[in-house]
Amino acid sequence: MLSQLGAGTRDKMGTDRDLWGTGPCPCGKGRITVVRCSPDHPWGGNAWFENSIECTDCARTYTFAESEKILDNRSRLVRREDVEEREDHLRQWRAKNADILAMPAAQQILAQAQSALDQQRSVAAKYRLLSTYGLADALESTFRKRFRSSTEFIRGLGAGHLPRLMKMVGNKQPEIIAALSEAEKIWQRAQIRIPTVKTGIQGLVE
Ligand SMILES: [Zn+2]
DSSP: OGGGTTTOEEOTTSEEEEEEEEEEOTTSSSEEEEEEEEESSTTOOOOEEEEEEEOHHHHHHEEEEEOSSOOSSOEEEEEHHHHHHHHHHHHHHHHHHHHHHHSHHHHHHHHHHHHHHHHSOSHHHHHHHHHHTTOSOSSHHHHHHHOOOHHHHHHTOOGGGHHHHHHHHTOOOHHHHHHHHHHHHHHHHHTSOOOOBOOOOTTBOO
16 A cells, blocks of 8 residues: 555565655545656666556546557546447447458459459569559568568458559449448547546646
8 A cells, every 4th residue: 555655665676666646536535646666776767657546436437548648658537438438439440340341342352452463473563563552561671571472461451451452453342432431430439539537636647
């Protein structure tokens, strides 16, 4: 417990732990505490924070998440249901992409793309074809290092590559475009920021 930490402790792993911030939890019956941890040797690297909710009710309702605005190692307090909603949107988005790839029209595009690749005699020629449509790595040397076979290359593509593949093989499928725009709408819902619950506690991002 933190009260036993006092001004700071050092554990066996060589980590300094200091009570950094503390304050009442949202319901007011318990507390939230932030402990700053840092390696106790000079070459040890960056500090990090360990956060805890010492309240059964609030621990059920809230959790900690990374900041979406400030990129440091502090966390912020968020509602669990908001986090779950985000995860749900991402799940739906992944499922939608899998459905799109499984569509007969998409399978046809992938088969055509593979045969177009197979027709290119050399890896250099495959690279030229793919990079014309923005489907290859920026550097040919990187592409050569990664490329195993046309089959494997095609298998590594996602639904998001279909618009470029359709251009490459000259086969525009409206139902794929419609399905991709539905996927984009789900993706946009997953981008809505998770609101921060303000605590005023030092060590948490507001
Ligand atoms: Zn509480």
